[in-house]
Amino acid sequence: MDRLKALAFTTSLLALVYFFTQTKFTLSSIQWPTSLFGGKQQPDFSMYKSLSTLSVQEFPLDPAQSRRTVIIGDIHGMNNSLSSLLDVLDYHPGSDVLIHVGDIIAKGPHEGSMTVLSYMASHNITGIRGNHDQKVIEWRGWLDWLHRFPDGRKWLTALERRWDEAAAGGADPGVWASKQMKRHRSPWWRTIPKDWKIFTEHYKIARAMSDAEYRYLLSLPLVLHIPHAHTFVVHAGLLSSDPRYKPRDPRQPLARVPTVFGSAKSKHGSDVPKLRRAQELALLSDIEQNTDPWVKLNMRGVLKNHDVTRGKDGRPWSDIWNRDMSRCGGFEHDLSFDDAHTTPNKHKMLPCHPSTVVYGHAASRGLDIKRWTVGLDAGCVYGRKLSGLVLGRHKHNDLKKHQSPTPTDIPFGDNFTGHVVDTECQLE
Structure with a gap:
């Protein structure tokens, strides 16, 4: 009897060892992101670039020269309005320097955002990041990181397929994602940083943009410093x-x-x-x-x-x-x-x-010009205006007379004069 008990105990022990060995092998074969179960943390998706400095050639100010600096307020994907303003300004890429104050994408129409981003990236337009650009950068960083894990890529592919079907029926991304998280308790949900909202417009742009367009957004700093003009360009302030x-x-x-x-x-x-x-x-x-x-x-x-x-x-x-x-x-x-x-x-x-x-971001205050600050967000995405500040050669006959509103002359810097031009925005 004792031998039978010992044999049964040994058999049970071997079965348990086999079970846990196989289970361990199965779990270890899953390629979990290390941030879920210890090890290295997720990479920094923000990828901030703090500062860039512009030279005299990159920010011309001399009215005696043929070159101009044109700074554009928040575009938010309003591509038709951007084209209209550049046309009014008679903008020439070969001689004029174009600068944007961030938020070139999102909030406006998706196709407009993609067109604006393509233009800015392909022409390497000088500018800075806005808060909406930053969200797109972060989502793209997360997407690229998650795709390095085959199981993560498989989970996201299936999730995106279900979302595309739900979106066609008018589902709200926040409500839908919350229900999916409860219904499909995948640990991959935990890789999404706190307070991020998946499948929003920022996510959609991040997923659709090319690698070159992502590199362009990454190249944008938070602040431009122009020492010879004693000027900063920043999105918010x-x-x-x-x-x-x-x-x-x-x-x-x-x-x-x-x-x-x-x-x-x-x-x-x-x-x-x-x-x-x-x-x-x-x-x-x-x-x-x-x-x-x-x-x-x-x-x-x-x-x-x-x-x-x-x-x-x-x-x-x-x-x-x-x-x-x-x-x-x-x-x-x-x-x-x-x-x-x-x-x-x-x-x-x-x-x-x-x-x-020179800044943007404050659409609720509209075009906000003071002696030492120039706020250029005139609320184009809300159907108001898109504004531009022209520095350097600024004779009013540089503008297309049949289209141009009356420019507003403003003092700029120590002893320069600029002028502000805007165009009406139609919701696209």
């Missing part, structure tokens, strides 16, 4: 001072004369351009909020508690920028030697030179 501190606090970049290459401060003569460039770069690096990509892609204002917001409430960041730049009195106003009691209003001056920001 920048802060000229940290709102947690007073403008004259020594931690503020505009409240101190920078040191160039470790040398002593020089406030006059040939060192001024170097000092200005150093101070402008300090705005990007020394103000904590400006180091956050989210701020540069989304900010619209500053709340009373000093937090930045993408909502319509709060003080517009452009008001803060213009307040601070209007106080720039040159590097001779070094606060370390300031005696506010000897010179009237001297206590309001800052040791800086002003710089300009």
